[in-house]
Amino acid sequence: MSNYRRARVPGATYFFTVNLRDRSSDLLVREIDLLRDTxxxxxxxxxxxxxxxVVLPEHMHCLWTLPEGDSNYALRWKVIKFAFAKRLPIKERRTNTHLQRGERGIWQRRYWEHLxxxxxDYQRHFDYIHFNPIKHRHVQRLVDWPYSSFHRAVRTGIYSWNWCGGGELQDEGFGEG
Structure with missing residues (x-):
């Protein structure tokens, strides 16, 4: 067992990176409606x-602010990962450990979190999240990536449409507050 410790501050804002186990998969965008529902x-x-x-084919980044007095982001990730996997047919390769623990082989076991x-620090992570579809060469203009809160940030005046390349408004699905 590792001595891995996570920073837990009630009511704080956290940056997360969550990856699929299969980094060549497109599962997250293929099953975007299930992910959004979850x-x-x-x-x-x-x-x-x-x-x-922002949701990319095989990983996602996000900034969450937890309610005052609450630092349990681990529970939220556990619920999201479990509920998402539960509603998918079992097609992934599972190790003996996965089978013994009754686990799916969809997600990387851990995730990255940053207080x-x-x-x-907030602005740098906020920008990093929104720039990611360009960084990974999924699009040349951020407006063309539909799986991002970038569109909400434009509507609320945080970004202009031409921040890193602009265009027309699209629905993004992770824009609700």
């Missing part, structure tokens, strides 16, 4: 604010 249901039971979110420390 996140929505999790938020209803365990509230949190989505500051920013946001100040306004500059």
């Amino acid at each position: 996140v929505r249901a999790t938020k209803a039971r365990h509230p949190f604010h989505i500051d920013a979110w 946001i420390r100040d306004d500059l």
